Amino acid sequence: MGYRIRECRKEKKMSQCELAEKSGVSRTIISGLENGTITTTTTDTLLKIAKALHTKVADIFFES
Structure with a gap:
């Protein structure tokens, strides 16, 4: 997941x-x-990161 982020x-x-x-x-969490x-992280954290990247959480886990 991290490499996709x-x-x-x-x-x-x-x-x-x-x-x-x-x-x-926080930058510490992202890093x-x-x-x-x-x-591991919360769904809320993943949603926030995905929204900021203008993508979907699924795109963070799966390559298209």
């Missing part, structure tokens, strides 16, 4: 700080998800 974020040319600001999720130190 990173891919989506980079496609949008967004830094972790920008994603944190737009999503309301942890992206690098694999955090492997």
Whole structure:
């Protein structure tokens, strides 16, 4: 999941700080998800990240 968050974020040319600001999720959480130190999170967090990336949660889990 984390690598997909990173891919989506980079496609949008967004830094972790920008994603944190737009999503309301801390940069520490985003970084942890992206690098694999955090492997579980809440549905609410995923929804916030997906919304900030203008994508669906399913797109974070599954490549199209």
